[in-house]
Amino acid sequence: MKSVEEIKILLCENTDEHTRKFLQLAKVSGWTVYSCQGSMDAIRWLKNNAVPDLIIIDQNASPLDGFQTTDYLQSELKINVPTLISNYNDSQTSDDDTLLDFISKPFSEQTHKIIKAKLRKKQPLIKLVDKAYSLNYLRSLSDGNEEFVLTSLNLFRDSVAVKLMEIKTALLEKEYKSVRELAHNIKPSFGTLESTHGRDLCNELVYKATEKEISGLVEQLDQLYNTINIQLKKDIPSYTQV
Numbered sequence: 481m482k483s484v485e486e487i488k489i490l491l492c493e494n495t496d497e498h499t500r501k502f503l504q505l506a507k508v509s510g511w512t513v514y515s516c517q518g519s520m521d522a523i524r525w526l527k528n529n530a531v532p533d534l535i536i537i538d539q540n541a542s543p544l545d546g547f548q549t550t551d552y553l554q555s556e557l558k559i560n561v562p563t564l565i566s567n568y569n570d571s572q573t574s575d576d577d578t579l580l581d582f583i584s585k586p587f588s589e590q591t592h593k594i595i596k597a598k599l600r601k602k603q604p605l606i607k608l609v610d611k612a613y614s615l616n617y618l619r620s621l622s623d624g625n626e627e628f629v630l631t632s633l634n635l636f637r638d639s640v641a642v643k644l645m646e647i648k649t650a651l652l653e654k655e656y657k658s659v660r661e662l663a664h665n666i667k668p669s670f671g672t673l674e675s676t677h678g679r680d681l682c683n684e685l686v687y688k689a690t691e692k693e694i695s696g697l698v699e700q701l702d703q704l705y706n707t708i709n710i711q712l713k714k715d716i717p718s719y720t721q722v
Contacts, residue, residue, distance in 0.1 A: 488512045492522040492537040501587045519544040539567040547648055555706035612708045614674035640669050660686050678704050
């Protein structure tokens with residue numbers, strides 16, 4: 481296993497001040513840091529270089545923010561790398577085994593400890609089944625009307641995208657009750673596509689997950705949604721991906 485001191489980190493911060501501070505901390509640990517200006521620069525870097533051990537990206541990165549960039553890397557580039565979203569909420573830190581977490585600014589000695597913990601505990605996301613959805617239920621309702629099926633799929637695409645964004649916002653603000661309520665709200669949408677994995681993830685979020693486990697489950701639910709979108713576009717040419 482690679483030691484913490486040999487770690488390579490991709491950094492995408494909005495200000496030179498935060499970049500300089502992080503580079504100072506990294507120098508002490510011997511980490512190799514590749515700094516990018518904006519999310520598109522980070523995406524280009526990842527397309528042309530070996531995948532790093534950790535990505536740190538500003539929540540307000542542009543043109544894609546931290547969440548959107550992470551979604552793009554996973555859904556389009558198939559890159560699943562432990563990622564820290566940096567923000568200004570001092571209460572948010574990374575101390576669990578999930579792929580996506582938060583780290584507060586300004587960077588400090590606490591940042592150093594969080595990254596060490598994250599790198600030691602990093603784990604890949606749970607692999608999804610080859611087929612993440614089924615249209616059997618929708619087609620039984622539609623009585624052969626493919627327009628009805630497509631309309632239902634577009635509704636799934638749009639409504640779940642909105643709710644997942646609301647879930648991420650609630651998670652960022654540690655509004656765990658809202659996260660559970662929103663997960664309960666979208667569970668029927670996954671049920672319509674006979675996504676057992678989606679229903680199970682929602683049930684875990686609503687009824688069983690501890691606050692520490694919620695971030696990882698949200699990440700898995702988001703990955704599942706992206707996977708379903710990709711598969712639908714491949715299977716149904718007239719379907720428009722988000």
